[in-house]
Amino acid sequence: MSLIDGLPDGSGVRLLAPAKVNLTLHVTGQRDDGYHLLDSLVVFADHGDLLHVALSEVDAISVTGPRAAGVPMDTRNLCLKAARLAGQSVRVALEKHLPNEAGLGGGSSDAAAVLRAIARLTSAPVLASAERIGADVPVCIPSRAMRMRGLGDVLSEVPALPPLPAVLVNPGIPVATPPVFKALQKRDNPAMPEVPQNLKTVAEVAAWLTLQRNDLQAPAISIAPEIAGVLAQLASAESCLLARMSGSGASCFGLFASTEQSDRAAMIISKANPTWWVQSVVLK
Numbered sequence: 001m002s003l004i005d006g007l008p009d010g011s012g013v014r015l016l017a018p019a020k021v022n023l024t025l026h027v028t029g030q031r032d033d034g035y036h037l038l039d040s041l042v043v044f045a046d047h048g049d050l051l052h053v054a055l056s057e058v059d060a061i062s063v064t065g066p067r068a069a070g071v072p073m074d075t076r077n078l079c080l081k082a083a084r085l086a087g088q089s090v091r092v093a094l095e096k097h098l099p100n101e102a103g104l105g106g107g108s109s110d111a112a113a114v115l116r117a118i119a120r121l122t123s124a125p126v127l128a129s130a131e132r133i134g135a136d137v138p139v140c141i142p143s144r145a146m147r148m149r150g151l152g153d154v155l156s157e158v159p160a161l162p163p164l165p166a167v168l169v170n171p172g173i174p175v176a177t178p179p180v181f182k183a184l185q186k187r188d189n190p191a192m193p194e195v196p197q198n199l200k201t202v203a204e205v206a207a208w209l210t211l212q213r214n215d216l217q218a219p220a221i222s223i224a225p226e227i228a229g230v231l232a233q234l235a236s237a238e239s240c241l242l243a244r245m246s247g248s249g250a251s252c253f254g255l256f257a258s259t260e261q262s263d264r265a266a267m268i269i270s271k272a273n274p275t276w277w278v279q280s281v282v283l284k
């Protein structure tokens with residue numbers, strides 16, 4: 001069981017559903033059914049949604065927190081979808097801190113947390129076919145640094161990375177994933193090389209990442225040009241080592257050598273853009 005999950009609480013369990021960040025996202029092909037082949041280095045933040053999950057006779061969900069608005073409460077809710085696929089009714093209290101449709105895997109991370117909770121509370125193995133809920137759900141089950149390939153369902157371990165101080169920024173424009181894939185100009189891009197064994201500092205990680213890509217960044221900017229402004233503000237922040245979009249956007253991340261630097265950049269960007277969601281985090 002993951003260290004991000006708390007002790008059993010009453011009849012249920014408390015969990016953190018951390019933000020997912022794609023440090024790289026290479027689109028390497030497309031299958032006949034339209035789905036794309038991905039190659040992505042995925043890490044997780046020390047910030048996310050909070051859930052309390054208990055076994056129940058009937059499904060029930062409550063959503064509170066600063067980002068509760070817009071979370072579907074019906075069968076489209078990924079927490080309930082996860083429970084249904086796992087064959088277990090649950091009562092979920094979701095405290096939403098991550099923006100929706102933001103490239104941070106919020107819904108996927110919530111669904112993965114529900115699957116972890118069900119596995120823990122029933123002593124059953126975690127649902128194997130989690131990709132049926134969403135491409136990001138399998139990697140969100142362990143919620144630690146992984147290389148993600150295939151449709152998102154082929155996971156492999158990566159060499160240890162140093163903790164990465166970062167600023168996450170979402171400009172408040174929901175960006176749906178399918179149109180971003182549709183806007184891709186080229187689908188058979190080169191795969192990501194092996195992650196090097198000896199990346200010891202944030203600067204070394206950033207230097208290696210600079211040679212890699214998020215192939216969805218340009219198509220996402222063509223749909224939501226505000227993303228270019230987010231990237232420009234991150235890149236021009238003092239001491240920013242790399243600025244890139246996560247997932248299919250619109251959220252972007254900037255990497256910094258220290259949490260003092262990321263805290264300071266987050267404060268400045270937040271002050272200049274009061275409507276943006278800005279968070280200083282550590283990625284692992």
Ligand code: C5P
Pocket residue numbers: 034035036037038133134135136150151152177178181
């Ligand atoms: O699985 P998820 O709900 O995140 O996918 C959203 C959409 O993104 C899919 O309906 C599909 O259009 C696109 N997608 C894709 N190839 C993937 C993952 C997602 O084309 N590997």
